[in-house]
Amino acid sequence: MHRGFKQKTTLLTLVCMLVLMIALVGCNKSESGGNNSESANGDWKGQTLKVQMIGNFSMDSGTDPVTGEKVKGLDELKKEFEKNYPGAKVEFIIMPWEGYVEKTQAMLTSGEADVYQMPGIADFAAQGLMEPLQPYIDGDSQFDLDIFIDNQVNGWKALGPDDNELQIFGLPFLGDARFIVYDKQLFDEWGVDYLSDNPTMEEVMDKAKQMTGTNPKTGEKNYGVYFRGDWSSAFTLVNLAEGQNGKWGEGFAWDEVKFNFNSPEMLTGLNWLLEMKKYAPEGIMSNQGNEKWLTKDNNIAILLNQGPGDLVKQTYAQGLEDRIAVVQEFKNDEGVGSLFAGSPIAIAKNSKNKELAWEWMKFATGDFAQKFIFEEQGLMPAVKSAFGWDSVKEVDHLMNPIFKAMSTPYTPRYPWGSSQPRFILQSEIEAALTGKRSAEDALNRAQAESTDWVKNR
Known part of the structure; x- marks a missing residue:
């Protein structure tokens, strides 16, 4: 066989193999549902994210005591997140509002959770217990702070133990207003x-x-x-x-x-x-x-x-x-x-799953989770996209002034508020x-x- 023909055949074979590998990688990424390389490569396997929540949350579906209608539980968020991040598991730790400051302090000290609902963020950030989020925001081209209702981000800014200027330690999760x-x-x-x-x-x-x-x-x-x-x-x-x-x-x-x-x-x-x-x-x-x-x-x-x-x-x-x-x-x-109110979510400084925790932060402030807290739990969303939801438009004579109140409070939150x-x-x-x-x-x-x-x- 002619030597040149052998060389061309070998080169063609290598090219075909390369194309096949690229196609397989692309296929795996598409099937995983992930939007990042870690999810595509299955790097979430074996990681369990623990998320602390405060309030009347329940894991299972139940009946709303006010409306009498069927409402979904936190299991809905768990299933959606785990579907998008194959291999990862989410565990919720639910606590009542009563005594939440002392209980959160104990949990942070012992490293019981990775992500926290954190209305008292000013005190905990000052202790050096919370992870600064600006590096994650700067390094993630798929995330934009403009998704949040005006002043919601500024309201939760706080000072770490070595900071001279207010920093972002939490992202708005539950909106609120007076x-x-x-x-x-x-x-x-x-x-x-x-x-x-x-x-x-x-x-x-x-x-x-x-x-x-x-x-x-x-x-x-x-x-x-x-x-x-x-x-x-x-x-x-x-x-x-x-x-x-x-x-x-x-x-x-x-x-x-x-x-x-x-x-x-x-x-x-x-x-x-x-x-x-x-x-x-x-x-x-x-x-x-x-x-x-x-x-x-x-x-x-x-x-x-x-x-x-x-x-x-x-x-x-x-x-x-x-x-x-x-x-x-x-x-x-x-x-x-007026009082700036609500709850941000934040990553514990001692979390061992910070990359997955950041993915949860984006998920929890995305439309799926934000619609869940409004439509199923009756809580206020913190994102601008809510202005266009059908479920909001149906009650806009109440929601429009509430959104206005959320965008015009005194910020940052009163440091003595908790x-x-x-x-x-x-x-x-x-x-x-x-x-x-x-x-x-x-x-x-x-x-x-x-x-x-x-x-x-």
Whole structure:
């Protein structure tokens, strides 16, 4: 056989083998469903990711106690993630909100999980317990922070033990906000104009006062306003200061934090709450008196400092969609104000599965998981794509102002929001609302005690 022909035949054979190998690799990648080389090569095999979740989550499907409808459990997320990352396994560790700070601290210290739901991220990042995410973001061309609703990323920024500037340690997972809710039917029955989209303190007080007493149409006792005098009172008061162009204080690192708890704006706000208490049920100090809220027999016109919770589900389950409306909490002249709330997710510094944990972070903030938490769990999504979901459009008269509230809070999250100064301020507000101290004395005590706590922490 001719020598040149042999060489050509050998070369042709090598080319065919190379093409076949490339085709096989491509086929494996397509079948795996993965979007990265590790998934394509099966490198997730044997890796188990442990994910901590806080709240009323369940692994299995069940019945929604509000709507009575069938809802899917976290097993739905587990199956979808494991399908996309063959070989990987996900285990959920579910804990209640009660005592979550102490329990999370213990879990982080002992390395029990890889990914955490982390509303108290500022404290844990400062201890060096959380993995900085900027390197993962910079190194992943398939991920873009622009997917999140405005200010959601900034709200969860925190300082590590060696940081001078705020860094990203968590990605928005559960959205949340605070806003004002009112019952249009009661306004109609009393002949009072609806609340403005951005009401002032004066407007809310005037309309609450007008609707306290015997309803002229039903003859039933009505209350103009409801607010919690206990658990959320610190955030209610700080928002009142923001509505007057004040703020809680300044700084983020504990050695730079300075409180303004006894500022003129805070004092005006607390005196406003003392006056508003006259138009509220007697049980506000123990979260009572609002038992008829979101029922057809509702007797409260306005609720302050409300979160989404079961608002949307309960409103529709009770057939109140034409009665309930949402407007903004108090904002400063720049349109900013109110508590930044919700939950980010974060990677533990001591995780041994950080690459897989990052893949979970992307999955949990993608549309599949975000739709799951909204449509199955009734929780708020944190991504802009939600604006176009059919399930959101069906309830957009409630969701649109909620999304606006999510995009205009004070950011970053109050660094003391999950720490002792919050409870110090809350305790002093309670003392003022129950007549144990004057508003001025209560705020001076809150200022002094919180400042001492920071110095001695």
